[in-house]
Amino acid sequence: NANRKFHNEDLVVDIGGVKIGGGNFQIIAGPCSVESREQVCYIAECVKKSGAGLLRGGAFKPRTSPYAFQGLKGEGIELLEEAKAKTGLPIVSEIMNISHLPMFESVDVIQVGARNMQNFDLLRELGTIDKPILLKRGLANTIEEWLMSAEYIMAGGNENVILCERGIRTFETKTRNTLDLSAIPVLKKLTHLPVIVDPSHALGHSNMVKPMAMAATAAGADGLMIEVHNDPARALCDGAQSLTPEAFDDVAKAVFQIRPFACKY
Ligand code: PEP
Numbered sequence: 223n224a225n226r227k228f229h230n231e232d233l234v235v236d237i238g239g240v241k242i243g244g245g246n247f248q249i250i251a252g253p254c255s256v257e258s259r260e261q262v263c264y265i266a267e268c269v270k271k272s273g274a275g276l277l278r279g280g281a282f283k284p285r286t287s288p289y290a291f292q293g294l295k296g297e298g299i300e301l302l303e304e305a306k307a308k309t310g311l312p313i314v315s316e317i318m319n320i321s322h323l324p325m326f327e328s329v330d331v332i333q334v335g336a337r338n339m340q341n342f343d344l345l346r347e348l349g350t351i352d353k354p355i356l357l358k359r360g361l362a363n364t365i366e367e368w369l370m371s372a373e374y375i376m377a378g379g380n381e382n383v384i385l386c387e388r389g390i391r392t393f394e395t396k397t398r399n400t401l402d403l404s405a406i407p408v409l410k411k412l413t414h415l416p417v418i419v420d421p422s423h424a425l426g427h428s429n430m431v432k433p434m435a436m437a438a439t440a441a442g443a444d445g446l447m448i449e450v451h452n453d454p455a456r457a458l459c460d461g462a463q464s465l466t467p468e469a470f471d472d473v474a475k476a477v478f479q480i481r482p483f484a485c486k487y
């Protein structure tokens with residue numbers, strides 16, 4: 223289970239040699255949505271050069287409006303596979319429905335998005351496979367509820383769960399969500415699972431990503447998830463919070479500089 227009491231050592235999730243947790247730090251980067259072969263391959267090359275360890279791209283998108291771009295679906299996964307073949311970066315993508323699982327064969331880490339954090343049937347099914355699961359915190363869920371969702375996955379035998387803080391709903395409107403950086407020390411006390419932070423969805427504005435990426439690193443996060451787009455103004459999803467490859471390079475440099483001084487638990 224997820225309880226620290228039963229685990230002396232921090233969990234190290236090993237994704238084909240790319241490790242997260244137990245002192246291993248990774249940046250997961252990529253576009254909110256996979257839009258085309260050129261787009262995802264270009265972004266993958268750029269983020270790899272800047273030091274990202276994994277490529278993330280959305281193929282199935284949980285959009286608030288049914289009229290918004292819903293993702294390239296199976297074709298999006300195929301394009302991620304091409305980017306992986308070109309760069310060697312393992313890939314991360316979000317699943318919305320367990321019936322899509324066969325399409326995720328080539329996906330190295332399966333993401334459960336904030337909106338599905340308490341989709342218990344989905345969590346149970348993901349507990350029966352042997353791929354790492356990146357579990358994002360729900361829009362308005364407590365840390366206890368989030369850990370219980372991790373338990374749903376782990377109870378089925380899949381122990382490789384990575385927690386991702388992505389901001390929660392508060393009364394504040396200047397940011398898309400309110401980044402709960404205090405979740406890092408709280409989770410470090412309660413669980414052995416790796417904890418990563420997504421400042422992109424938390425802040426919602428590209429110019430606010432850097433300070434929070436640096437702060438999350440200093441606070442001892444095991445990794446970051448950051449949205450990067452070749453042309454944010456024309457992105458089909460989440461352009462306002464997406465960094466250009468150049469801006470991402472600057473953030474990655476700052477983060478890698480801070481990392482040796484990060485809080486240890
Ligand atoms: C995403 O990662 O693109 C996403 C939809 O995030 P969240 O589930 O945290 O809103």
Ligand code: MN
Pocket residue numbers: 254255423449459460
């Ligand atoms: Mn997004």
